[in-house]
Amino acid sequence: MSLRVNVRMLLAAGVIVLLTACCLLFVAVRGAAASTPVDKKLSFTCPFPLIGLQKLDVNIKADFEVPAAPGGTLTTSGLTITVTVPDKAARGLNLVGAATIEGTAAAGVTLVNGDAKPFPVRIPLDVAKTDLPPSGTFTTVATGSVPTVTLAKPGKTTLTVGDFTTRLTPKKADGSFTGIGSFTSDCALDPGQDAVLLSFDLGDKPAGRQYTVAGKTGVKALGATAPLTGGFDLSATSATVFTGGPVFDKAHADFRLFGFLPGAADLEFVADGPQGGDFAGTGFVSRPRFTTVLPLVTLIGMPVSSGPGCRTSAPSTAELRTGDGFTMATGGALTGTYSLAPLTGCGAFTPYLSTFVQGDGNTFDLVLTPR
Numbered sequence: 001m002s003l004r005v006n007v008r009m010l011l012a013a014g015v016i017v018l019l020t021a022c023c024l025l026f027v028a029v030r031g032a033a034a035s036t037p038v039d040k041k042l043s044f045t046c047p048f049p050l051i052g053l054q055k056l057d058v059n060i061k062a063d064f065e066v067p068a069a070p071g072g073t074l075t076t077s078g079l080t081i082t083v084t085v086p087d088k089a090a091r092g093l094n095l096v097g098a099a100t101i102e103g104t105a106a107a108g109v110t111l112v113n114g115d116a117k118p119f120p121v122r123i124p125l126d127v128a129k130t131d132l133p134p135s136g137t138f139t140t141v142a143t144g145s146v147p148t149v150t151l152a153k154p155g156k157t158t159l160t161v162g163d164f165t166t167r168l169t170p171k172k173a174d175g176s177f178t179g180i181g182s183f184t185s186d187c188a189l190d191p192g193q194d195a196v197l198l199s200f201d202l203g204d205k206p207a208g209r210q211y212t213v214a215g216k217t218g219v220k221a222l223g224a225t226a227p228l229t230g231g232f233d234l235s236a237t238s239a240t241v242f243t244g245g246p247v248f249d250k251a252h253a254d255f256r257l258f259g260f261l262p263g264a265a266d267l268e269f270v271a272d273g274p275q276g277g278d279f280a281g282t283g284f285v286s287r288p289r290f291t292t293v294l295p296l297v298t299l300i301g302m303p304v305s306s307g308p309g310c311r312t313s314a315p316s317t318a319e320l321r322t323g324d325g326f327t328m329a330t331g332g333a334l335t336g337t338y339s340l341a342p343l344t345g346c347g348a349f350t351p352y353l354s355t356f357v358q359g360d361g362n363t364f365d366l367v368l369t370p371r
Contacts, residue, residue: 103168114153245275283322309345
């Protein structure tokens with residue numbers, strides 16, 4: 001009888017360690033500044049039969065992103081939760097013939113977003129099947145699918161650790177149950193620690209930003225690329241919308257018609273009407289509307305069109321999206337595509353020039369650097 005009690009006690013130790021990991025999984029998924037690595041350690045105390053209260057430690061590592069403004073979501077990547085189970089648990093489980101351990105858990109946290117009411121969340125998680133060594137410590141990992149949480153309110157946002165429950169089942173090498181069965185256990189955060197794993201102020205709208213632009217544009221029909229420089233200024237008008245966009249310097253593209261006739265064209269992208277876009281995650285989507293002007297086009301070194309009247313007959317609208325790793329503070333990649341309408345105002349060669357310029361699949365590949 002004493003052996004059974006001790007085995008149950010030791011199994012509970014492993015259970016509670018895994019429980020702690022599951023709890024922290026959910027909180028960590030929701031808690032850190034944009035594109036910020038987190039390495040968090042917390043201790044929990046769990047009651048055990050005979051040996052009393054035991055302290056357990058869990059280590060969580062991940063990279064997190066928070067929304068730039070209300071209406072955005074919290075996301076995570078690279079999450080790793082490592083739990084070291086004590087030697088006593090391994091030896092105790094082996095005494096009843098256990099070769100593996102697995103189970104489920106429920107992690108609870110409380111989310112407070114601005115002036116909204118506290119929102120308790122309970123998340124089901126899976127404890128991965130883990131092989132047990134004959135003795136010594138071993139590590140386990142708990143994971144789960146965490147639903148996306150939208151932060152709708154401006155103001156201070158916090159996530160606080162709540163209650164944790166887990167249920168584990170040890171099994172023999174052949175997959176059958178041991179005589180212990182499944183166990184449910186609870187665990188509490190040690191006092192004196194900061195139970196708030198995330199705390200930040202979510203502003204009404206992001207701050208305005210100014211960037212320098214470097215990159216290139218590709219004109220598909222010509223089979224040519226042109227280096228681009230310029231600037232990109234944006235000003236938030238709400239939590240999710242901004243005005244402004246790219247302003248490019250005059251560009252120059254060299255090309256070869258039919259693969260052998262050398263040509264060149266100057267390019268200007270002239271804004272057409274108000275510019276703007278939407279904030280998305282830690283970046284944005286910009287939708288610049290512009291007319292493309294070809295003030296000078298040459299073939300074999302001879303001008304075939306000159307003057308600002310040579311331009312697309314209708315404006316283009318590009319959809320430019322920031323790339324992975326982009327943040328408003330540090331900048332990063334911005335890419336997209338656009339179409340070019342037939343040309344007009346290019347003189348006698350207008351129809352021919354249009355054939356070599358108009359079409360879909362033109363590209364912007366840019367890098368924004370904060371000023």
